[in-house]
Amino acid sequence: MTDRTPGPDPELALSVRDLKTYIYANNRCNRALDGVSFDIHRGKTLCIVGESGCGKSVTAASILQLLPELSRIEEGEIVYHGAEGPVNIERLKRNGRRMRAIRGKEIAMIFQDPMTALNPVYSIGFQIKEMLLYHTRLGKRARHAKAIDLLRSMGIPLPEKRVREYPHLYSGGMRQRAMIAIAMSCDPRILIADEPTTALDVTIQAQIFELMDTLKREQGTAIMLITHDMGVVAELADDVAVMYMGQIVEAGPVGQVLRNPLHPYTRALLESIPVLGRGKNQQIRAIPGQTPDPYDRPTGCQFAERCRYRVDACAEMPPETQVSSSHRVRCWRHREFMADAAE
Numbered sequence: 001m002t003d004r005t006p007g008p009d010p011e012l013a014l015s016v017r018d019l020k021t022y023i024y025a026n027n028r029c030n031r032a033l034d035g036v037s038f039d040i041h042r043g044k045t046l047c048i049v050g051e052s053g054c055g056k057s058v059t060a061a062s063i064l065q066l067l068p069e070l071s072r073i074e075e076g077e078i079v080y081h082g083a084e085g086p087v088n089i090e091r092l093k094r095n096g097r098r099m100r101a102i103r104g105k106e107i108a109m110i111f112q113d114p115m116t117a118l119n120p121v122y123s124i125g126f127q128i129k130e131m132l133l134y135h136t137r138l139g140k141r142a143r144h145a146k147a148i149d150l151l152r153s154m155g156i157p158l159p160e161k162r163v164r165e166y167p168h169l170y171s172g173g174m175r176q177r178a179m180i181a182i183a184m185s186c187d188p189r190i191l192i193a194d195e196p197t198t199a200l201d202v203t204i205q206a207q208i209f210e211l212m213d214t215l216k217r218e219q220g221t222a223i224m225l226i227t228h229d230m231g232v233v234a235e236l237a238d239d240v241a242v243m244y245m246g247q248i249v250e251a252g253p254v255g256q257v258l259r260n261p262l263h264p265y266t267r268a269l270l271e272s273i274p275v276l277g278r279g280k281n282q283q284i285r286a287i288p289g290q291t292p293d294p295y296d297r298p299t300g301c302q303f304a305e306r307c308r309y310r311v312d313a314c315a316e317m318p319p320e321t322q323v324s325s326s327h328r329v330r331c332w333r334h335r336e337f338m339a340d341a342a343e
């Protein structure tokens, strides 16, 4: 008999399973990530969306082993699928050789504010070349040529001149492009982008998103994009994971989740975005109430207090239910929303 067990998915770049990352302060514990699972695939963008404090950045920091002090991965797995086979990141030493090689070279990150990542006292070219020196075997000339090529491919005009310039001479959009150039310099398999365009105006924002989309399509980079904006999700995501208070409350292919949102929180996020062309009288609903104190969470559904569909059952934590092969949700009442969509 032939073995029909499916082999590992060759497109899988990262898989996170039941990840629990806790932060400790004053003898109290914040379950910042409380059982988070998702996959990131090559050539696809996964958007992680949710309000401030839901755990988006702690997810990124867990993957890169850059967690704040007094925080710890308590349970779960983060498996990076690199060229040399799977690696359990959570078992690596934070500053060990393997983790340092993965961080930056294989999994790169760009941040909201490029000035926090760019060093003001070195030229942009120097900073790209440093990455190449540290992570590749390229010689001096090749590093310089690659730095210019990278700036050119990021749409920076006159790259031969600008490679020598310092960050303060770059505009906000150009700095963000330079940061992406540094991140992409070693051809990472995964690019994590934490709200990369929040500080930029909408035209530049659209250009940066287009650039990220090109990287995904042409280089097969797997992108994990962190955002609080459902508009960004609709535009860029292949898959989406909606987070609330350290849990993924709904996840799936973007078309399925946006067309048929099954969690009241996803619905509320969708109602909170303005739609172009509907005029200024359109109903945009802010989500009422506030997130609970992370150090003193309710035992049941974390969203219940703010949920207009709340019932008694919500005092108990709803299980995660798989509603199709790739769409999952954590809400006692999701079947009713499925029925709504079918009508």
Ligand SMILES: Nc1ncnc2c1ncn2[C@@H]1O[C@H](COP(=O)(O)OP(=O)(O)OP(=O)(O)O)[C@@H](O)[C@H]1O
Binding pocket: 023, 030, 032, 050, 051, 052, 053, 054, 055, 056, 057, 058, 059, 068, 069, 228, 294
């Ligand atoms: N350095 C830190 N020290 C203590 N608690 C932290 C720290 N960073 C995050 N937290 C806590 O961890 C939880 C998750 O926060 P996280 O920063 O991941 O949220 P986020 O979704 O990225 O928010 P934002 O959109 O504001 O960046 C929150 O309860 C937050 O208060």
